[in-house]
Amino acid sequence: MQLRNSEIADKFDRLADLLEIDGANPFRVRAYRNAALTIRGHPVPMGELLAQGEDLTRLPGIGQDLANKIRTIVETGELPLLKELEHRVPPALADLLLVKGLGPKRVKALYDHLQIRSAEDLKRAIRNGRIRELRGFGARTEQLISEQLKRLAHREQRLKLAEAEEIATPLVAYLERVRGVKQVTVAGSFRRRRETVGDLDILVTASHGSPVMARFVRYPEVAEVVSRGKTRSTVRLRGGLQVDLRVVPQVSYGAALVYFTGSKAHNIAIRTLAAKRDLKINEYGVYHGERRKAGKTEA
Numbered sequence: 001m002q003l004r005n006s007e008i009a010d011k012f013d014r015l016a017d018l019l020e021i022d023g024a025n026p027f028r029v030r031a032y033r034n035a036a037l038t039i040r041g042h043p044v045p046m047g048e049l050l051a052q053g054e055d056l057t058r059l060p061g062i063g064q065d066l067a068n069k070i071r072t073i074v075e076t077g078e079l080p081l082l083k084e085l086e087h088r089v090p091p092a093l094a095d096l097l098l099v100k101g102l103g104p105k106r107v108k109a110l111y112d113h114l115q116i117r118s119a120e121d122l123k124r125a126i127r128n129g130r131i132r133e134l135r136g137f138g139a140r141t142e143q144l145i146s147e148q149l150k151r152l153a154h155r156e157q158r159l160k161l162a163e164a165e166e167i168a169t170p171l172v173a174y175l176e177r178v179r180g181v182k183q184v185t186v187a188g189s190f191r192r193r194r195e196t197v198g199d200l201d202i203l204v205t206a207s208h209g210s211p212v213m214a215r216f217v218r219y220p221e222v223a224e225v226v227s228r229g230k231t232r233s234t235v236r237l238r239g240g241l242q243v244d245l246r247v248v249p250q251v252s253y254g255a256a257l258v259y260f261t262g263s264k265a266h267n268i269a270i271r272t273l274a275a276k277r278d279l280k281i282n283e284y285g286v287y288h289g290e291r292r293k294a295g296k297t298e299a
Contacts, residue, residue: 002047003077006163007239008070009040011079017094018085020104021111034061039070040163047074092118100148101141109134123149158196159241165190167221167241168200174219175202175245180210183253187260199242201260205250216245252284255295259283 016032038060039046049056056067073079096107096119110116113134114125122145125131131142159167168186175184181204185191188201206212213233217225226234231247248256259267259282274281279288285295 002045003074004163004166005039005042005045006166008046008073009036011073011082012036012039012069014091014094015079015082015085017097017104018082018089018091021093021097021108022085022089023108031061031063031066035066035070038062046070050074090117095119096122098152099145101144106136109136119149119152158198160196161190161193164197164200164241167237167239171200171219171221171243172202175204175212175216178206178210178212178215180207181212182206182250185257187257189263191257191261192263199244202243202245203253203256203260204245204247205253206247210247212247213245248283250296251292252295254297254299255281255285256283257298 012032013036016029016036019032020026020029042059046056050071056062056070057064062070069079069081090111093107093111096102096110096116097104099119099122102110110122110125110131114121114130116122116125122131126142126146126149129142131137131145132139168190172184172186175181183203183205185203186200187203188197188199190197190200204212213228213230217228217233217235219235221237222235223238223240224236226236226242228234232244234242234244236242246256246260258270262270271281274286279286279293281287284292286293
């Protein structure tokens with residue numbers, strides 16, 4: 001499975017973070033960050049461009065050295081310079097840059113003077129009041145860092161919509177090729193076209209006996225099968241994104257699309273409106289008493 005542009009860009013961003021902590025030339029750091037932006041925003045996978053014989057140096061901010069590094073990543077999945085730097089600078093230090101108020105210089109100071117290598121080390125140093133003792137920090141900075149760590153701990157990992165689309169498109173195409181599959185739709189915040197996406201909810205209709213669930217959990221990008229059932233399975237992909245697949249009856253497809261696409265507030269609102277008309281709405285359909293009134297389509 002070829003690497004996505006976002007995964008290649010992540011390697012350059014990671015390299016830039018570690019170089020910055022290591023005190024590298026700012027222009028060199030900026031070159032890697034600009035390359036990451038170019039790669040992340042390009043509509044065609046780098047692997048496809050190389051397979052077509054395209055000259056990557058024609059891309060904005062990509063010189064011959066960077067083009068060679070992109071080719072190496074595409075062909076091997078690795079970036080030797082990043083590996084080399086990770087032996088010299090603890091990789092977890094780059095994660096500390098996510099903490100507001102901690103730039104590369106401060107992260108390096110924490111590492112040099114307090115041997116802080118991770119968020120856990122940082123929390124321990126805060127509990128012991130050691131951050132405030134460092135020159136350039138102080139009690140107020142220590143408090144702000146502590147507050148930021150708490151926010152980060154509760155922050156849901158989300159992808160930008162464009163990155164989620166880069167993952168969803170080949171997965172949908174893969175499922176559509178499975179025998180017996182009729183419809184495949186990515187619902188949730190992805191279908192609402194939100195700016196960021198926390199996970200993917202995929203709805204499928206399929207004929208009886210379709211091996212769609214078995215094929216889903218064997219998708220090449222799957223890193224972990226969280227759960228597996230006849231009508232619902234959950235996996236975690238290589239990049240950490242969780243994907244839920246539900247096989248729904250054709251007669252309930254429209255109702256399921258409404259239910260799994262709408263936000264919690266939206267679903268509460270339509271159920272309230274339905275109740276005023278003596279109707280019940282759920283993911284299976286619209287009911288008047290025990291009688292199904294609608295649900296096959298969203299209309």
